[in-house]
Amino acid sequence: MIAPRDVSVVVQGPWSPDQTPQALASLRAHLPGAQVVLSVWKGGPDFPAHAVDADTVLLNADPGAVDLRGLLHPDIEYRTATASSNFNRQADSTLAGLRLADRPYALKLRTDMVLEHAGFLAYPALFRDIPAPMRVFGERIVTTNVRCPQRSFAMFVQDFCSFGRTEDMRLLWEAERHPSRQALLDMPREEREVRVLVPEQQLVVSALRRRQHEVPMPNSLANGPALAELTERAVAGNFVCLDVRRFGVRTLKPSLEWVNSADAMRLSWLWILRASYEEYLSWCRRHCGDAVDALIAECGDGYAPAMEDAALKRRLVTGPNALAPQPLFDEALRCFLAGRNDDALHGATTLQRAGLRDPALDRLFERLGRRPPG
Numbered sequence: 001m002i003a004p005r006d007v008s009v010v011v012q013g014p015w016s017p018d019q020t021p022q023a024l025a026s027l028r029a030h031l032p033g034a035q036v037v038l039s040v041w042k043g044g045p046d047f048p049a050h051a052v053d054a055d056t057v058l059l060n061a062d063p064g065a066v067d068l069r070g071l072l073h074p075d076i077e078y079r080t081a082t083a084s085s086n087f088n089r090q091a092d093s094t095l096a097g098l099r100l101a102d103r104p105y106a107l108k109l110r111t112d113m114v115l116e117h118a119g120f121l122a123y124p125a126l127f128r129d130i131p132a133p134m135r136v137f138g139e140r141i142v143t144t145n146v147r148c149p150q151r152s153f154a155m156f157v158q159d160f161c162s163f164g165r166t167e168d169m170r171l172l173w174e175a176e177r178h179p180s181r182q183a184l185l186d187m188p189r190e191e192r193e194v195r196v197l198v199p200e201q202q203l204v205v206s207a208l209r210r211r212q213h214e215v216p217m218p219n220s221l222a223n224g225p226a227l228a229e230l231t232e233r234a235v236a237g238n239f240v241c242l243d244v245r246r247f248g249v250r251t252l253k254p255s256l257e258w259v260n261s262a263d264a265m266r267l268s269w270l271w272i273l274r275a276s277y278e279e280y281l282s283w284c285r286r287h288c289g290d291a292v293d294a295l296i297a298e299c300g301d302g303y304a305p306a307m308e309d310a311a312l313k314r315r316l317v318t319g320p321n322a323l324a325p326q327p328l329f330d331e332a333l334r335c336f337l338a339g340r341n342d343d344a345l346h347g348a349t350t351l352q353r354a355g356l357r358d359p360a361l362d363r364l365f366e367r368l369g370r371r372p373p374g
Helices: 020-030 073-079 088-096 119-127 165-172 181-185 189-195 199-210 226-239 254-264 267-273 275-289 290-298 300-316 324-335 339-351 361-367
Strands: 008-013 035-041 056-060 103-109 114-115 141-145 162-165 239-242 250-253 317-319
Touching: 008 088, 020 035, 020 103, 020 114, 035 088, 035 189, 056 088, 088 103, 088 189, 088 199, 103 114, 103 165, 119 189, 119 239, 141 165, 162 361, 165 226, 189 239, 226 239, 226 275, 239 275, 250 254, 250 290, 267 339, 275 290, 275 300, 290 300, 300 317, 324 339, 324 361, 339 361
Parallel strands: 008 035, 008 103, 035 056, 141 239
Antiparallel strands: 103 162, 114 250, 141 162
């Protein structure tokens, strides 16, 4: 397994007086001897840089957000919630820190996240001898979670934290930046939509294209059977998609609490959209061959139920990011009758937040002793 002293850590984002010291302390506890680079922006909250528990503190120029209002098709802006983009801020501060990394491996972590253990260190070796279709990196990059392209966005790999060879991490974060608003205004709308994918897609697609892999992504909502298949192949060959429990990370930011609990929130919308680690392994089995069988076996009794959940998730959508209300209601009711009230409540809440208004749903909330969310 990789030794902590062989790891550089880039802690990236805005300084938080409550959260960032905890993030740094967790690194010293779980990665003793690692190089720690804190990469924040100039103009942020003042803090005593000389007293911070990091080997290097970087104060980056802030490139600012890119105002995207009215520049993309209204459906893209609405369904991706991208009226403004902070991608350049994230990418610039991450890459600046990675350029100072002096160890063979690098971890990227947000300033509002902590390590609870260093389980991620084991995974590069576990996947090293597994064939890698559409190879971009020297070794797969370890990250947390991926969206299933048949149920959600294509080429969407979570970007909160990632770990891999330092040279591979630099390649990932050298992604094409989002152009300025003025530069976008000078382009036809079709070109804007190619150049401005959601950040998680921007990282993956940029890396693939730099290695001459053709990725037909005219916009963030692009999908279909061929692109979904391509997504599975690209992800299986270039990433290891763990859940936060296996990775060993936890967010401290209240608005991101779903990061910590989404895998347990059965029948929630995010649970439906995400692929579990076991489902990711099934992609690897399909695209990388039987070298994955030992990793599947290590999942033990958890693999079969996870595959049953994947089949259930497929029934709960009619297409990417499109909920199938009746199957979800039926499953929520089944959970209630089986005494699994938490699952039933998550399902009912997903339906209510998707806009379903139905007396049967109201009665389910009543039987659960809850009022529908406001």
